Amino acid sequence: MLMASSSTFTHFLMVLLFLLAFGSIASLADARALFIFGDSLVDSGNNNYLTTTARADAPPYGIDYPTRRPTGRFSNGLNIPDLIGQKIGLSESPLPCLSPEFNGKKLLIGANFASAGVGILNDTGVQFVSQSAAKQPHHYFINTASVVTL
Incomplete structure (x- = not known):
């Protein structure tokens, strides 16, 4: 149970980091x-x-x-x-x-x-x-x- 919880948390964290990184990339006005x-x-x-x-x-x-x-x-x-x-x-x-x-x-x-x-x-x-x-x-x-x- 602890392993499943850890794996779920890891996946959630990876998705969150991707969304944060993608959001900061998308907000760059000079990126053309x-x-x-x-x-x-x-x-x-x-x-x-x-x-x-x-x-x-x-x-x-x-x-x-x-x-x-x-x-x-x-x-x-x-x-x-x-x-x-x-x-x-x-x-x-x-x-x-x-x-x-x-x-x-x-x-x-x-x-x-x-x-x-x-x-x-x-x-x-x-x-x-x-x-x-x-x-x-x-x-x-x-x-x-x-x-x-x-």
Whole structure:
């Protein structure tokens, strides 16, 4: 009984800390760019531009998205970065860094570097013919650097 109570308290404390942290992030008036790294939970469509079987560019994905079309997000609508972006006042969600629409002005809003199937180890995601997190940033950095004009 004591263990269950301790576990419940720990979960409650974690949720409370998350809400407090999220509330303080959302109240920052100067926060205007969002840069996202991760896997399918936060991928907004980078895998649409990669040779991989981990794709979300066909129905039923996107059925609850504002356009009612698949976007490459592994959800039926908005994903976590979309919701955080709305909360901090971004005019739009950061584009996938591999998107042809991604340019220097869009970089001011932020960029999504997430890719479904990516993992820390080189062997992670090999069944998706994806890439490791160790190789992903370099590939995406080259693409992002090419859109920045000084």
